[in-house]
Amino acid sequence: MRRAALLLMPIAACDFYPEGAKDSAATTTEADCSPEVVIPTGLIKGEPPPVTPHAEVYGAAPAPFHVHMSWPSRDTSRNAAFVWRTDVDTTASLIEWGPAATFPEGATRTEGASFLFGGAALGEGPYRVHEARLCGLLSPDTDYSYRVGGEGGWSSTYTFHTPPAPGTPWSFRVAMSGDSRGTYATWSTVLSAMQSHAPDLYLFSGDMVELGANQREWDAWFDASGDVFATTPFMAAHGNHEFLAQHYFAQFAFPNNEEWYSFEVGDTLFLSLNDTVRDQSEADDAQTAFIRDTLAESPLGRRVAMHHQPLYSTCTTHGSNEELRELWAPVLEAGGVSLVLAGHNHIYERSVPIREGQERPPGEGTVYVVSGGAGAPLYPNSEAEWFGAVAQSIEHYIIADFSPNGVELVVRDLSGNIIDSFSLPR
Numbered sequence: 001m002r003r004a005a006l007l008l009m010p011i012a013a014c015d016f017y018p019e020g021a022k023d024s025a026a027t028t029t030e031a032d033c034s035p036e037v038v039i040p041t042g043l044i045k046g047e048p049p050p051v052t053p054h055a056e057v058y059g060a061a062p063a064p065f066h067v068h069m070s071w072p073s074r075d076t077s078r079n080a081a082f083v084w085r086t087d088v089d090t091t092a093s094l095i096e097w098g099p100a101a102t103f104p105e106g107a108t109r110t111e112g113a114s115f116l117f118g119g120a121a122l123g124e125g126p127y128r129v130h131e132a133r134l135c136g137l138l139s140p141d142t143d144y145s146y147r148v149g150g151e152g153g154w155s156s157t158y159t160f161h162t163p164p165a166p167g168t169p170w171s172f173r174v175a176m177s178g179d180s181r182g183t184y185a186t187w188s189t190v191l192s193a194m195q196s197h198a199p200d201l202y203l204f205s206g207d208m209v210e211l212g213a214n215q216r217e218w219d220a221w222f223d224a225s226g227d228v229f230a231t232t233p234f235m236a237a238h239g240n241h242e243f244l245a246q247h248y249f250a251q252f253a254f255p256n257n258e259e260w261y262s263f264e265v266g267d268t269l270f271l272s273l274n275d276t277v278r279d280q281s282e283a284d285d286a287q288t289a290f291i292r293d294t295l296a297e298s299p300l301g302r303r304v305a306m307h308h309q310p311l312y313s314t315c316t317t318h319g320s321n322e323e324l325r326e327l328w329a330p331v332l333e334a335g336g337v338s339l340v341l342a343g344h345n346h347i348y349e350r351s352v353p354i355r356e357g358q359e360r361p362p363g364e365g366t367v368y369v370v371s372g373g374a375g376a377p378l379y380p381n382s383e384a385e386w387f388g389a390v391a392q393s394i395e396h397y398i399i400a401d402f403s404p405n406g407v408e409l410v411v412r413d414l415s416g417n418i419i420d421s422f423s424l425p426r
C-alpha cells in the first residue's frame with residue numbers, strides 16, 4: 001500500500017500518495033495575488049519564518065544573487081513575483097521596475113520583504129531570502145525591465161514580457177523538463193539548450209535537488225541556473241526529493257498554497273499538482289476536488305497539468321503510480337486536459353492518447369508524458385505496455401509551441417537531435 005508516512009520514509013523512497021486540496025480558488029481576480037510575503041510551512045522544521053519589511057539596511061554583501069521570477073497567481077498578465085538572496089544583514093528589499101522602453105526613467109519602486117530561514121533549527125545557514133510581488137500593477141502583453149535590491153546594492157537589470165490577458169489567444173513557447181537532482185552541470189546544459197529556444201515559460205516536473213533540506217544543493221541548482229529565470233518565469237511541481245522542505249517554499253513564489261495551484265497563460269490553463277504529501281488523512285479527495293473544480297470553472301478550453309509521479313509510465317524503476325491514476329486520471333480526462341507532464345522516472349516517454357483507461361484517436365484522449373532527464377541518473381528499463389507510444393532512456397528537454405491552432409512539441413537530446421515530436425490538436 002503506497003501510504004504516505006512521509007516523515008518516516010528514507011529520502012530515496014519515492015512512493016508517496018496525493019494529499020487533498022485546502023483551497024480551490026477558481027476565478028481570475030487581482031485578489032489572487034497578495035503583495036504580502038507569506039512563506040508556507042515546510043514539513044521539516046518548517047515553521048514559517050517571521051518576515052521583515054523592507055528597511056534601508058545593508059550588510060557586508062548586499063548584492064542580490066539567485067534572482068528569479070515566477071507567477072504568484074492565476075492571472076499571469078498583471079502579476080509577478082521576484083525572489084533573490086543577499087547576505088543575512090541586508091534587509092533592503094526593493095524592486096525598481098517600469099516599462100522596458102523607458103526604464104529606468106520614471107521607474108516605480110515597490111517594497112518587498114525578506115526573511116531568514118535555516119539557522120540552528122536546520123543545522124545550516126541562516127540564509128536571507130527576499131521577495132517582492134507586483135500584484136495588479138503590470139499591464140498585459142508588455143515588456144518590463146527591473147532590478148532588485150536597493151541603493152546599497154542593485155542586481156543587474158532584467159527584462160521580461162507579460163502574457164496577454166487570460167483568455168486571449170496567444171502563440172507562446174514553453175520549455176519543459178524534470179529531475180535535475182544530483183548533477184547540476186547537466187542541468188546547466190539542459191537549461192542552456194532550452195534557453196536557446198527563447199521560451200516564454202519554463203515548466204519543471206519536480207525533483208530539482210537530491211535532498212530538499214540541503215541548501216548547498218539548492219545553491220548548486222541556482223548557480224547552474226544563472227540568470228535564466230530572472231527574465232522568464234519558472235513554474236514547478238513539487239517532487240518527492242524536495243521533501244516539502246522549508247527550502248522549497250522559502251525560495252519560490254507560486255500561487256495558492258505553492259503545492260497545488262493553477263495559472264492561465266493566454267488561452268491555456270495550467271495546473272501544477274503535488275503528489276508528495278504530508279498527511280494522508282487530509283487527502284485523496286481534496287486535491288482531486290481541486291482539479292475537478294478548477295477545470296469545471298475555468299473558461300479556458302486548453303488545459304495542461306503537471307505533477308511529479310507519472311500516472312502512466314512504462315519505466316520499470318518506479319512504474320506507474322496506479323493509485324494516483326485511479327484518483328486523478330478520470331478528473332483530468334473528463335476535464336479536457338490534453339497533456340499531463342510528469343517526471344520521477346528518469347527517461348523520456350509519451351503515451352498514446354488515453355481516456356478511461358483505453359487508447360483513443362489523436363485529439364480524443366489525454367497524452368501522458370514523462371520527462372525525467374535533466375541530470376538525475378537515467379533509468380534504463382522500460383516494458384512494453386498498451387499505453388506506451390515512445391520511450392527512451394536519455395537526457396532531454398521538450399519545447400512546446402502553443403498557438404491558436406494547437407500545440408507542437410519537439411523533444412531533443414543534449415546534442416540537439418530530435419528524439420520525438422508530436423502535436424496536440426486544438
Ligand SMILES: [Fe+2]
Nearest residue numbers: 207239240344
Ligand atoms: Fe522523484
